[in-house]
Amino acid sequence: MSDLVPLPASVDETLSLLETGNYVGDRALATALFLSLKLGRPLFLEGEAGVGKTEIAKVLSDRLGRRLIRLQCYDGLDAATALYEWNYPRQMLEIRMAEAAGADKDALARDLFDERFLIKRPLLQALEPDAAGAPVLLIDEIDRTDEPFEAFLLELLSDFQVSIPELGTVKAPTPPLVIVTSNRTREIHDALKRRCFYHWVDYPSAEREMAILKRKAPEASDRLAAEIVAFVQKLRAAELFKAPGVAETLDWAAALVQLDAVALDPELVDSTLGVLLKYQDDIARLRGSEALTLIQTIQAELSQKPLGI
Structure with a gap:
């Protein structure tokens, strides 16, 4: 068994962990993440799309050497898809083979619901023991699901266990490191939020976005x-249908670098x-x-202060 990478022991160590993963976070985020890891509670991250919520789980997985298990949510997601399914074709094949061999039917019925x-599926995988340590479970864009699925998650997020009728209760020997994200396309029920620590991930300040850009797109002058x-x-201060997130800033920077741009011009x-x-209207x-x-406005403003903003 390999040596486990220890969880950060302080807020400063959590900030350092994010930084070594090329994630430019603030102290409030690092504090919420540290407490989540230290106290074994899920961290609920809410904010506009593209502000870096999902990236936090990826950085945790990478820097701690833990497996990343991602449940990408969508409309119509149900427990069978998220937790487990029985392999019906294989069960049917087992039945036919047992019948051909004259096997005892009672014994066969018990064996059909063997592991x-x-x-x-992802949620059940996250409860399994892992030699590298408890995995990072990312439940991404929970706001895309419906309220029944939220209710289904309550047992998992409070006790880190799930009930499988045919097998009984499956409980994680060590709780996974859970990150839940929401783009706030709808409100999430209080019962789910109460099981988590909460942090709103806002658009970054100009200074922090500049730091992000220099890390992620160093080719830009x-x-x-x-x-x-x-x-x-x-x-972002204008009345747009959808303001650009940090992900769009980085994409734009990469595109402009590919076009050999040294400064912005209208064309x-x-x-x-x-x-x-x-959005076309924007x-x-x-x-x-x-x-x-x-x-013209930003170039005039920038001429009055250092390029580092």
């Missing part, structure tokens, strides 16, 4: 990076808005004179 016929961050920050912005914005509103005005 070898169980198809383990200082001038280009400063103009990108200033442009995106102003877009370049107009031709790449589809990387940054995802693109149409910004394209042309609006983009020109915005570029």
Whole structure:
């Protein structure tokens, strides 16, 4: 059995863990994450799409050397898909083979619900012992599911166990490290939130977004990076249908670097808005004179202060 990477012992160590994973977090996030890990409680992360909620689970998995088990939520997700299913084709084959061999029917009925016929889905996998330590369980975009699925999760998130009628109760020997995310497309029931520690992941400040950009897109020049961050920050203050997240900022920076951009100009912005914005009404509103005005404004502002924002 390999040596386990210890969990961070303080908020400062948690900040350091995030930083070594190239995640630029703030102290409030590090505090919530530290307490979640220390006290063995799920961490519920809520915020707009693209602000880095999912990335936190990936960084935890990578830096702690734990397996990442991801349950991607969607409309219509049910317990069978998330927890387990019985391998019916294999069970039927077993029945036919047993009948052909003249096996005892009572014994066969008991054997049909043996673990070898169980198809383990993400939630059940997360409760299994692991030599590398308890896995990181990411329940991603819980707001895409419905209330019955939320209710199904309550036992798992409070006691780290699930009940399988044919096998009984399955309990994790060591609780997984649970991250639950929501883009807040709907409100999540209080019963689920009460089982978790809560943290709102907001859009980053200009300073933090600049730090993120320099880490994730170091190829961008200082001038280009400063103009990108200033442009995106102003877009988030505008009345758009969907403001760009950090993920879109990074995509835009990567696209502009590929186009050999050293600074923003109206033609370049107009031709790449589809990387940054995802709704045609937002693109149409910004394209042309609006983009020109915005570029002129940020370039004038940046000329009055250092490029590091």
